[in-house]
Amino acid sequence: MTKDYTLGKVVVPALRGVDLQVHPGEFISIAGPSGSGKTTLLNLIGCVDTATTGVVSVAGQDTKLLSERQLTHLRLHTIGFIFQSFNLVSVLTVFQNVEFPLLLQRKLDKAQRRERVMQLLEQVGLANHAKHRPNELSGGQRQRVAVARALVTRPQLVLADEPTANLDSVTGQHIIDLMKELNQKEGTTFIFSTHDAKVMNHANAVWRLADGKILDRLSASEAQRAMASGSH
Amino acid sequence: MLQLFLIAFRNLGTHRRRTLLLGGAIAGVTALLVVLMGLSTGMKDTMLRSATTLATGHVNVGGFYKVTAGQSAPVVTGYPKIIEQVRKDVPELDYVVQRGRGWVKVVSEVASAQVGLGGIDVEAEPGIRKVLQMKEGSLDGLKEPDTVLLFEKQAKRLEVKVGDTVTLSAPTMRGTNNTVDVRVAAIAANVGLMSDFNIFVPNSTLRSLYQLKDDTTGAIYLYLKDVSQVPAVQARLRQTLAAAGHEVMDNDPRAFWMKFEVVNREGWTGQKLDITNWEDEISFINWTLTALNGLTGVLIFVLLVIICVGIMNTLWIAIRERTREIGTLRAIGMQRTRVLAMFVFEALTLGLLGTLAGALFGLVVCLSINAADVAVPEVVAVFIMSEKLNLAVNPGSVVGAMLFITACTTAISLIPSFLAARMKPVTAMHHIG
Numbered sequence: 001m002t003k004d005y006t007l008g009k010v011v012v013p014a015l016r017g018v019d020l021q022v023h024p025g026e027f028i029s030i031a032g033p034s035g036s037g038k039t040t041l042l043n044l045i046g047c048v049d050t051a052t053t054g055v056v057s058v059a060g061q062d063t064k065l066l067s068e069r070q071l072t073h074l075r076l077h078t079i080g081f082i083f084q085s086f087n088l089v090s091v092l093t094v095f096q097n098v099e100f101p102l103l104l105q106r107k108l109d110k111a112q113r114r115e116r117v118m119q120l121l122e123q124v125g126l127a128n129h130a131k132h133r134p135n136e137l138s139g140g141q142r143q144r145v146a147v148a149r150a151l152v153t154r155p156q157l158v159l160a161d162e163p164t165a166n167l168d169s170v171t172g173q174h175i176i177d178l179m180k181e182l183n184q185k186e187g188t189t190f191i192f193s194t195h196d197a198k199v200m201n202h203a204n205a206v207w208r209l210a211d212g213k214i215l216d217r218l219s220a221s222e223a224q225r226a227m228a229s230g231s232h
Numbered sequence: 233m234l235q236l237f238l239i240a241f242r243n244l245g246t247h248r249r250r251t252l253l254l255g256g257a258i259a260g261v262t263a264l265l266v267v268l269m270g271l272s273t274g275m276k277d278t279m280l281r282s283a284t285t286l287a288t289g290h291v292n293v294g295g296f297y298k299v300t301a302g303q304s305a306p307v308v309t310g311y312p313k314i315i316e317q318v319r320k321d322v323p324e325l326d327y328v329v330q331r332g333r334g335w336v337k338v339v340s341e342v343a344s345a346q347v348g349l350g351g352i353d354v355e356a357e358p359g360i361r362k363v364l365q366m367k368e369g370s371l372d373g374l375k376e377p378d379t380v381l382l383f384e385k386q387a388k389r390l391e392v393k394v395g396d397t398v399t400l401s402a403p404t405m406r407g408t409n410n411t412v413d414v415r416v417a418a419i420a421a422n423v424g425l426m427s428d429f430n431i432f433v434p435n436s437t438l439r440s441l442y443q444l445k446d447d448t449t450g451a452i453y454l455y456l457k458d459v460s461q462v463p464a465v466q467a468r469l470r471q472t473l474a475a476a477g478h479e480v481m482d483n484d485p486r487a488f489w490m491k492f493e494v495v496n497r498e499g500w501t502g503q504k505l506d507i508t509n510w511e512d513e514i515s516f517i518n519w520t521l522t523a524l525n526g527l528t529g530v531l532i533f534v535l536l537v538i539i540c541v542g543i544m545n546t547l548w549i550a551i552r553e554r555t556r557e558i559g560t561l562r563a564i565g566m567q568r569t570r571v572l573a574m575f576v577f578e579a580l581t582l583g584l585l586g587t588l589a590g591a592l593f594g595l596v597v598c599l600s601i602n603a604a605d606v607a608v609p610e611v612v613a614v615f616i617m618s619e620k621l622n623l624a625v626n627p628g629s630v631v632g633a634m635l636f637i638t639a640c641t642t643a644i645s646l647i648p649s650f651l652a653a654r655m656k657p658v659t660a661m662h663h664i665g
Contacts, residue, residue, distance in 0.1 A: 043658050043661075046563065048559075048562070048563050048656075048657040048658045048661070049656070049657075049658040068568070069567060069568075072562065072565055072566070072567050072568075073565070075563060075564065075565045076564065076565020076566075077565070080564075081560075081563050081564055083560065083661075085556075087556060087557070087559075087560040089239065089557060089560075089561070090246070090557075091238075091239055091242035091243050091245075091246055092235075092238070092239065092242070096235065096238070099235075100235065100561075100564070101564050101565060103235050104564070104565050104566055104567075104570070105565075149564070150564075
């Protein structure tokens with residue numbers, strides 16, 4: 001697939017023919033320098049943007065054939081998002097932030113929602129902070145709330161755009177450990193972008209991106225060596 | 233939905249200064265609207281109460297009698313039979329009275345004035361005692377023949393007091409002038425414009441002045457239990473009186489004394505009945521209400537436009553500030569309609585809270601003004617028929633005003649909310665950088 005952005009009269013190619021397949025349960029990292037197209041690729045997989053050419057198929061559905069409403073439905077039921085800047089709703093409490101996707105889904109009753117949210121908050125170690133507002137939490141705690149929110153609907157796929165970029169290394173490590181743990185426990189597929197070699201070390205596989213193209217698919221150790229040698 | 237309300241409510245709380253400023257403006261307009269509506273309704277109530285006691289019933293059966301084609305008198309002949317029929321045809325009737333009416337010159341030793349003359353039977357008029365406040369003498373003095381009730385201003389102009397004699401001079405139906413001397417039995421407090429050109433004498437005195445028969449009167453005043461029934465009763469009487477063989481004039485919603493010219497131009501002779509209502513009889517001062525309502529409308533419109541622009545601007549700012557939030561919510565699966573609802577709820581919540589506060593403040597202002605018994609300037613008193621400001625608050629109107637302003641502020645919020653909802657998730661998130 002390709003993705004071009006038009007800036008005035010200039011067409012800027014963000015992705016120039018990317019072809020990849022991700023299997024259920026994988027824990028994949030997309031690595032590459034700034035401007036390599038990591039975020040664009042995640043946006044396309046997450047159905048928040050559409051490819052200029054090519055096909056994006058999520059959970060067996062060709063996203064090009066779906067309406068805006070169906071795409072939103074797909075995101076709600078199939079995909080979880082973790083953002084670099086946490087992107088929590090500042091006026092809601094931790095509990096309400098995590099509960100929000102469940103309210104949008106309207107599948108569970110109040111008691112079931114409460115049980116699910118508290119279970120997730122326990123898992124991310126924030127059960128005692130359920131009534132706090134995001135601005136009362138540290139960066140790491142906020143990202144853990146974001147992880148809980150992404151996982152609360154039991155999505156098949158979780159996309160994380162540089163989830164550790166705004167965190168210190170120890171907290172970032174904790175978040176990646178948490179994601180890995182949930183990946184193994186729940187079998188959720190994770191795709192996360194990073195340019196941090198330590199973070200990509202946890203991935204099953206690393207897709208390396210440069211100038212809008214996939215250079216290669218490496219194992220974590222291969223990727224780390226490649227990063228260390230500075231090769232593209 | 234509850235969560236969307238919660239977000240809206242808390243967002244308003246987060247931007248306290250902005251919310252207070254805009255909510256205060258909405259509250260101010262609502263309060264102003266409530267006070268102006270109270271003033272308008274109060275004026276209308278006062279006018280209704282005063283006018284229907286002094287110069288008209290809720291519905292009137294009046295008319296003109298013409299001996300020759302060019303000479304008319306505002307009288308109803310054979311009124312007892314008409315009253316009998318009215319009692320039969322109008323079950324909504326509270327009570328009915330008959331009053332003579334005319335136009336006379338009242339002359340004292342030092343001055344004279346042209347005034348409308350009302351002939352009353354004091355004992356048959358329960359309403360008049362509630363409206364007229366005696367400054368001197370007693371209303372019961374009118375039980376005696378050849379007496380007169382004047383208003384303060386007239387008494388002052390004529391330089392008379394209770395016990396003095398004045399002369400009434402008026403042309404009879406046959407065109408000759410007649411006079412009668414009457415003793416001032418009572419002087420009542422002014423009740424606005426009506427007291428400028430109305431005096432009252434016993435019906436017997438009026439008949440004697442105009443040389444009328446006993447079964448002739450000026451008009452039959454019908455007082456209804458429910459004023460809202462006026463149009464229905466008026467329409468019914470037109471039919472039933474016509475069916476009973478009376479000639480009924482075409483509807484002309486003006487006071488009887490404004491119709492002489494038209495009636496005198498017409499070629500018929502004899503008796504014609506004219507069915508009017510209280511608004512017709514005071515139509516010449518009703519413009520004050522229309523003007524007040526018009527002014528209220530213009531003022532509220534201008535203020536509403538300002539508020540709507542404020543609401544729109546505030547939402548634009550809120551949307552700009554929360555572009556990232558919109559993008560996030562859309563990304564995690566919120567449909568466009570819910571994003572729209574979220575911002576509309578914000579305007580709705582602001583509108584409801586603002587109008588509620590404004591309505592309460594407006595009510596307090598109205599009650600305070602009523603409690604303070606505020607005297608109005610003479611020129612205002614003339615039109616509102618009262619020397620004191622009376623603000624009548626109708627709960628239905630207050631709720632209506634609240635809903636109207638809330639609806640306006642909510643409707644205007646649809647524009648920025650719709651554009652926020654249309655935003656692509658990636659655009660919203662990209663905006664953040």
